[in-house]
Amino acid sequence: MTECAVADAKPLAPVPSHVPADRVVDFDIFNPPGIDDMGVHEAWIKLQQSTPYEVVWTPHNEGHWIAVRGKRVRAMYRDPAHFSSHIIWLPKSEGENYGLVPTRLDPPQHTPFREVLNKAIGITATKAMEPMVRSVAVRIIDALAPQGKCNFTDDYAKQFPVQVFLNLLDLPHEDAAEVKEWIDQMTRPDGSMSMEEVMANVFRYVDPIIEQRLKTPGTDLISIVINNDIDGRPMTRDEMRGLVSLLLVAGLDTVVNVLSFFMEFLARNPGHRRQLVENPALIRKGIEELFRRFPVVAEARMVKEDTECDGVEMKAGDMVCVPTLITGTDDRMNGCPMHVDFNRKGISHVTFGDGPHICAGQHFARLEAIVTLEEWLKRIPEFDIPAGEKISHKSGIVCTVERLPLVWTPRA
């Protein structure tokens, strides 16, 4: 409610002279038309289907372009020379204040930092984490199963990735609520705090931890990340706090919401659910189809120099939204894109971004999703959304499922 009020109160940007009139759409990425009736993915696809163009322009959120076709979004992610990561969050004036290393760097400055992230949470590191991740999932689900009901978003999705992360970072579990609060402020600001204040809070939390891990390094993720050189020189304190905060921001809210979208789908589609219950081996393979169908991220790029794109002139400094939300579900990327087929061949999606900044935690995210479905379906194979409950989505830099009540019959 308040979020809409805040968004509506903001004036629309005037249409700049280089934007052709037929490219202008009335679309607020934080509150897309139709979201309440049809859900967030359908609302974004409606925008895609409403235009013959691959790139449109909206006066909302200070005015920006939006790429509305999956292949165009992928091409922009792969072209940092024209579409810079210098600012990646909309609106631009807020995005300027957000600066976690290395998300706002372009290659080649970005590259050595990414090496550190790959080491910390890449394919190899992820394999070693599976037992810990599984034990967290089992503990939470075992506690929920006898209750016969839960609010999945609060009782599982918000607990699981935070606890996993606090384990990885070797931080106390009591910190969970605080950490979650400022991550929410970052990805779906409710107007009560400016981005600068949010970042100040994050750093106030992170700084003493870094201090301590520099003095007594452990085997935790923070120690691994901060004890690295950047192309032969030591990391600065700013770079350390950036990387550590980034791991928290990037690895929590995304997973919380992806899991909620997956479970909403499985609750509504007993046929699909039973396929996974009867053949648990299908989960590992089928997970990619769910990632394709339920992307959650809508970020941006800044035009680096004047450039032509899809028949329009873009000016240096223009912002372009590159929503992953309309990629795997684009009918030019996948046939019958809104249909979920766990045996789909040749899956095409941009759910984790693409190009040099492609999600550093993608393998870890898959692991968290696979483990959740495996352990949940083993214990709670049949579940429903209670009759009469309306499930609402919110659109933002990370899209969310507001709440997801589920009921089931506990085993005797």
Add this chain to the structure above:
Amino acid sequence: MKIIVSVPGDGEVNIDARNGWTVMEAMRDAGLPIIAQCGGGRACATCHIHVDSAFFGKLTPMEEEEHELLESLDSFDTAKSRLSCQILCDDSLDGLTIALQPDSVGD
């Protein structure tokens, strides 16, 4: 490390790669026309390469899911085929010689 890639229609290209990135990512960020349409999710097989016999045996063995995907491809070759998104760059692979397969080349 260096990777020598033969690109269909484009001859041999030498690229620099950093440890810890995947071979697919190294090709993509060097601007080669690799499709890689699932971004490294082992779900699309559009990052298919043939690996020179001098290197094939040095790679980390593939998992079942990778094998299953490769088998369905026309240019599948048991002695050469890999998904480049599953191979991590590492100094022990310096000079890695590969051929990007036509089924994985986009525009």
